[in-house]
Amino acid sequence: MSKTHKQSAGAGHGKRDSFSSSLGMLAATLGSAVGLGNIWKFPSMTGSNGGATFLFVYLACTIVVGLPVMISEIMLGRTVKANAITTFKKLSPRRQPWGLVGVAGVIAAFLILCFYTEVAGWVFAYIFKGLTGTVLTTDPQVASAAFGKLISSPMQSLVWQWIVLVTISFIVTFGVSKGIEKVTTKLMPILFCLLVIVGIRSLTLPGASAGLKFLFTPDFSKITGTVILMAMGLAFFKLSIGMGTMMTYGSYFRDDQNVPMTATKVMLADLVVSLLAGIAIFPAVFAYGFDVTAGPSLLFVTIPAVFASMPFGSVFVVIFFVLAAIASTGAMLSLFEVPVAYLCEARQMSRKGAVLTTALGVTILGAPAALSNSLTANVTVFGKTFFDLFDYISSNLIMPTGGLCICLFTGWVFGREKIKKQLSNNNVLHNKAIITVFTLLVKYVTPILVGMVLLNMLNVF
Ligand code: TRP
16 A cells, blocks of 8 residues: 555656555455444444344345455556546546546545444544543443443543544655555554454353344345345445555556456455444444444444453453554545545645545544534434534435546446456456456446436435
């Protein structure tokens, strides 16, 4: 990921770098995908939208929509070896406005940052709360009250968001992201192990089976348009797709890299982390009688509760939130880079200026989102608080629309011949069947499905 950051700021000047090993490529792509989406958003949405039914639809969306979009993005990026906007410009016929997808991506990244930095702020805060032991309780009321106290305090909400923003700006400005990301990829396996430990503890709690049933026994009659829209939005958010981020990553892929295979691996690994988080959280939710539809607070009340019932729980809870903070920092770095790269390249700003502008923008627009549980709780737009609104616009509107455009572009403008050449690495790989299925998906299946979900959202039918 480090090379992506460094290079995207100066694309077009000199020789472009590329990931030196295929493992590095996989780790970098995974570093962007795995984040709060897995451990916070996935459990929160699964709990609020009916458990297994939602999980099933989410799985379907990841495979039928997520994977084709991700392969398309990486492939297009690798073909042109430039940022998203330039990639579209170079590949599209004159005067066709495909570059707008890249511009929409910049807006989406910005909106995501407005609420992501707040959730990351809660994670940072829980490191300290873990140290003082105030959150280590299995009593639902005490746990919810502790979380409620944090998010309903305007001062705490803002200050934690600012701490996150200063940290990220510092890392991006001084270009020390290389070191940070090395650390991130090294620490990921530890987070993974910790999730497994929490999962085992959660599964062995009395009454845990109700949680498993909730997570793995779908009721297909409960599938609604809203469930599909939410699940699809999550698939886009989880895989960091539909807004050109993966395109930028693809531009650093080597020509002999197997694109469909790498994308599939990223998708599977990301899914495993999400499932682990689900297994860590849901059995405990039922065992302790937490509210499964609690939404955003689910991670913050359940995880400490599981640790509270373990030896050395207070140590584990701190380690868990430190690792979660590092994972979310990795994801935020890749998000920050989107507007920063745009401001540097398209608006000719200095890197420092671009970072400052982005940080200032997130500080201003992020404040109403951060205050959504206190001062701005009653200010709603389309019935949503700012926090939910930014999430909704980015995940459910911009990213699916971007994904739709990316598929149509790949299938109809880029075309079958070039797809064949790119995905087979110039006839080196023998993956004809995969290419045929992929082409069919991006030309017809995926755009029609995404289009239908979007039309349904707009109440067209
Ligand atoms: N996928 C990340 C997560 O799950 C969030 C993220 C990072 C992202 N970069 C992105 C989402 C780019 C959309 C686009 O936490």
